[in-house]
Amino acid sequence: MPRLQLSLDELRERALFVRRDIITLLARSQSGHSGGPLSSTDFGTALFFHEMDVNPERLDDPGRDLWHFSIGHVTPVIYSLMAERGYFPLVDLLGFRQFKGHLQGHPSKHDTPGIEVSAGSLGQGLSVCCGMAYGSRFDRSTRRVYCVMGDGEQQEGQIWEASMFAAHYKLDNLCAVIDYNRKQIDGDVQDVLGIAPLADKWRAFGWHVVEVDGHDIPGVLAAFDEARATKGKPTVILAHTVMGKGISFMEDDYKWHGVPPSVEQAEKALAELGTSLASWTRRLETHTARAVTPSANGGAS
Amino acid sequence: MSQPTPVMPAPEAPVKSLAKPEMKRTREGFGHGLLELGEKRPNVFVLVGDLSGSTNVSFFAEKFPDRFLQIGIAEQNMMCVAAGLAALGKIPYLATYGAFASCRSADQMRVTVAYTDLPVKIGGAHGGISVGPDGATHQAMEEIAIVRSIPNMKLIVPCDYWETKKATIAMADDPHPNYIRFGREPVPVVTDANTPFTLGKANVLREGKDIALIACGVMVYEALVAADALAERGIQARVVNMHTLKPIDVDAIERAARECGAIVTAEEHQVNGGLGGAVAEVVVRTHPVPMELVAVHDRFGRSGKQEELMAAFGIKSPDVIAAAERALRRKKG
Ligand SMILES: Cc1ncc(C[n+]2csc(CCOP(=O)(O)OP(=O)(O)O)c2C)c(N)n1
Numbered sequence A: 001m002p003r004l005q006l007s008l009d010e011l012r013e014r015a016l017f018v019r020r021d022i023i024t025l026l027a028r029s030q031s032g033h034s035g036g037p038l039s040s041t042d043f044g045t046a047l048f049f050h051e052m053d054v055n056p057e058r059l060d061d062p063g064r065d066l067w068h069f070s071i072g073h074v075t076p077v078i079y080s081l082m083a084e085r086g087y088f089p090l091v092d093l094l095g096f097r098q099f100k101g102h103l104q105g106h107p108s109k110h111d112t113p114g115i116e117v118s119a120g121s122l123g124q125g126l127s128v129c130c131g132m133a134y135g136s137r138f139d140r141s142t143r144r145v146y147c148v149m150g151d152g153e154q155q156e157g158q159i160w161e162a163s164m165f166a167a168h169y170k171l172d173n174l175c176a177v178i179d180y181n182r183k184q185i186d187g188d189v190q191d192v193l194g195i196a197p198l199a200d201k202w203r204a205f206g207w208h209v210v211e212v213d214g215h216d217i218p219g220v221l222a223a224f225d226e227a228r229a230t231k232g233k234p235t236v237i238l239a240h241t242v243m244g245k246g247i248s249f250m251e252d253d254y255k256w257h258g259v260p261p262s263v264e265q266a267e268k269a270l271a272e273l274g275t276s277l278a279s280w281t282r283r284l285e286t287h288t289a290r291a292v293t294p295s296a297n298g299g300a301s
Numbered sequence B: 001m002s003q004p005t006p007v008m009p010a011p012e013a014p015v016k017s018l019a020k021p022e023m024k025r026t027r028e029g030f031g032h033g034l035l036e037l038g039e040k041r042p043n044v045f046v047l048v049g050d051l052s053g054s055t056n057v058s059f060f061a062e063k064f065p066d067r068f069l070q071i072g073i074a075e076q077n078m079m080c081v082a083a084g085l086a087a088l089g090k091i092p093y094l095a096t097y098g099a100f101a102s103c104r105s106a107d108q109m110r111v112t113v114a115y116t117d118l119p120v121k122i123g124g125a126h127g128g129i130s131v132g133p134d135g136a137t138h139q140a141m142e143e144i145a146i147v148r149s150i151p152n153m154k155l156i157v158p159c160d161y162w163e164t165k166k167a168t169i170a171m172a173d174d175p176h177p178n179y180i181r182f183g184r185e186p187v188p189v190v191t192d193a194n195t196p197f198t199l200g201k202a203n204v205l206r207e208g209k210d211i212a213l214i215a216c217g218v219m220v221y222e223a224l225v226a227a228d229a230l231a232e233r234g235i236q237a238r239v240v241n242m243h244t245l246k247p248i249d250v251d252a253i254e255r256a257a258r259e260c261g262a263i264v265t266a267e268e269h270q271v272n273g274g275l276g277g278a279v280a281e282v283v284v285r286t287h288p289v290p291m292e293l294v295a296v297h298d299r300f301g302r303s304g305k306q307e308e309l310m311a312a313f314g315i316k317s318p319d320v321i322a323a324a325e326r327a328l329r330r331k332k333g
């Protein structure tokens, strides 16, 4: 299956849909993370709807690119991207974190088709992607492997073990993206435990580093292109973002890391995104089929 | 309990001379098992954390360099790199000291490997106190408790060279995560190339009806020696080699409890959460009988020679005999 490569307008619309999904599913579950999912939305949309070659119709497609969110807590954006991309019906998003749904609080391979490896304990995902990238190269596959990490997550020592591994084995089929929103649970990353200068650290570890505004979709696409073109070393994209991006009262506030909006707050947020809880819930409820192409979902903005 | 019990059936495995046993390293069984797998299965990979020689994965490395992955001293990364390979359909074996495999990378084993249920094969070398001179930090004695508590994991503690080799090979057929614990020093060979090995099915090495000695790892030999000594006093002890700790052979334990009426477990491991506890979990819900547990009693190891340490920590055959006597007294009640 080829890459989707939506146009910029379509990508921006898709990102808007994803933000609406995130708020709506969190309003329903009343449990889960708001901040990181919203900061990851734009580069996540670029990844799923332009960059990656994935095949939701055939999950074990040997030619598929592999993606893995090491930050398992951002399931609202992961599941929205998956549903919008056609991995499962949009209506399933309303079962987020419910006992009866198939969408666990953190990604679970055996609950959610399309998740390659379960996650939720920070710091492990890059290593997983190293194994995938090494194995893919061994198989002479042209697939690429994408790993999304957090900036607070950079404090985990295992990431630097993996970083050394990837550079040592010259895994240029591996592309990491860091959601550099400068916030984590207890506050500003620089106050909790400084990670700067992050780009220098990754460069010193032998990686190609691209810095980009993580909300600027053309910039993100260019960064992915640069990663593809980089040979002999892995690439990390530092996606500078804003926690809670798109919702005025959530932006740049670490307190939104792990809490959902109340129903009233969700209404306010969805109004900012040009819709309402009732109408967006209806959209999710009525889309019980897999949504694959943009036209299948179109017209709801 | 399913079938009626035959009177003193032939043991499932022949027992070699106990007085002067052949001595062989279990880690060599791991190394040789991997070599055989390398030939037979093109999707077997081996990963190591800077311990190629002492885990004997060097055999594989020499023969199959393209499927051998040096990870460096980064056990957490190793566990998850293995997971990534397994997610692609490879069968990765990783090797490091058991102390580190089970503790340093426990979270990685739990979340990434076991929760995803990937066929990562974890080799824990230098298990138990018999590692000797390296001392407490390197003497893995918590592996059974840790690994057994994680869903989807299987755990094997083979008793000798042959069993380690067979278990290493058998693990490749299981599409789930497995952990195998083996040791450093040469230990008595009590099985042979033809002894059957089935994951999850205990082997009865010696029949008896008075008491059952259920052991794993190097303690199987100690149990056999103890059974000989008990026989001289007219006590017929059954010796059960419980090589698979998880899933544990419930049938074999229940049969032992019903037919022998008393049980001694023997392991080179902490008493908390070890083989003894695992057997007791089955005994209490099937057929409660007096039990005694030969194990390391909640203390760290120390430097010394293998024999010296095992005696000092109370896990030699005399300790098994003493435990059997206690259990028999309670049985008569
Ligand atoms: C090993 C581990 N330790 C702690 C946590 C709890 N935790 C979940 S998210 C998080 C903060 C992550 O910060 P960051 O990577 O910046 O993500 P963001 O807050 O921006 O979404 C923490 C500490 C965890 N999931 N895993």
Ligand SMILES: [Mg+2]
Pocket (backbone or CB within 6 Å): A150, A151, A152, A179, A180, A181, A182, A183, A184
């Ligand atoms: Mg952050």
